[in-house]
Amino acid sequence: MTSDTARTVPLTAETGRLRELVEGARHVLFDFDGPICRLFARHSAAAVARALEEWLRGQGLRLPSLGDGSPEGDPQAVLRAVHRRHPGSDLVAELEEVLTRHELRAVAGAMPTPYADPLIRTWTARGTRLAITTNNSARAAAAYLTGRGLLGCVAPHLYGRTPELHRMKPDPYQLNRALRAWGAFPGSALMIGDTPLDLRAAERAGVPFLGYARTEEKEALLRGAGAEVTVRSLEPVLRILRLRGTAG
Known part of the structure; x- marks a missing residue:
């Protein structure tokens, strides 16, 4: 077996698995920031994280250790x-609202993920039910989708950050809410996410997972976390859907 052949075999197997995931999905759960858009494309996430830290200092507090493996500059971290450190406190509720306001401001500069808009519309046209399950504010996700004319494709199934922050992904709470609303079995769904948190939530909910990795670094993180199928672009997902429609 040549080195070229050795590379082709796993790629072919993964392409087949991708087709199975896409064609088998009757319900699709999208993460928001990443698979649908780059929310902080022009409104830097690192700058938002610094703004949250400054807000904390204004309250006479220092940022606790992130302690969960999250990278520096992650506002959600x-x-x-x-x-x-302060579960259920007014401090956390106020900080969450500060973050929500930053996310809402970021919507105006958000960059659509290539192929995401037609993918959402095509899946909707095929009768597939869609939901957003995100650790971002549902208000920010709704504002973005409204601006793109996509809200009707997912409403009312838009599940964002709640005051119960322990239920953010990797907790499967948001995914389970969507499944219960549909009366759907986990195996009939597909989660599309771009972080190990998305992967863990899908695993805990029993939902098949497709990793979207815009960069090599993100792909390595997803692979290292155990993601079996990843794509660097949503184009092959859209192509599979369109080919299936042609074949039908």
Whole structure:
């Protein structure tokens, strides 16, 4: 077996698995920031994280250790860290609202993920039910989708951050809410996410997972976390759907 052949075999097997995931999905659960858009494309996530830290200092507090393996500059990691130190407090509720306002401001500069809009519309046209399950604010996700004319494709199944921050992914709470609303079995669904948190939530809910990795670094993180199938673009997912429609 040549080195070229050795590379072709796993790629072919993964392509077949991708087709199985896409064609078998009757319900699709999208993460928001990543698979649908880059929310902080022009409104830097790192700058938002710094703004949250500055807000904490204004309250006379220091940021606790992130302690969960999250990278520096992740606003949600800041929120989770404060929640772990002060669970259920007014402080956490106020910080969450500060983050929500930053997310809403970021919507205007958000960059659509290539092929996401037609993918959402095509799946909807095929009769597949869609939901958003995100650790971002549902208000920000709704504002973005409204601006793209996509809200009707997912409403009312838009599940974002709740005051119960321990239920953010990797907890499967949001995914389970969507499945219960549909009366769907986990195996009939597909979760599309771009972080190990998404993968863990899907595993805990029993939902098949497709990793979207815009960069090699994100792909390595997903692979390292155990994701079996990843794509660097949503184009092959859209192509599979369109080919299935042609064949039908």
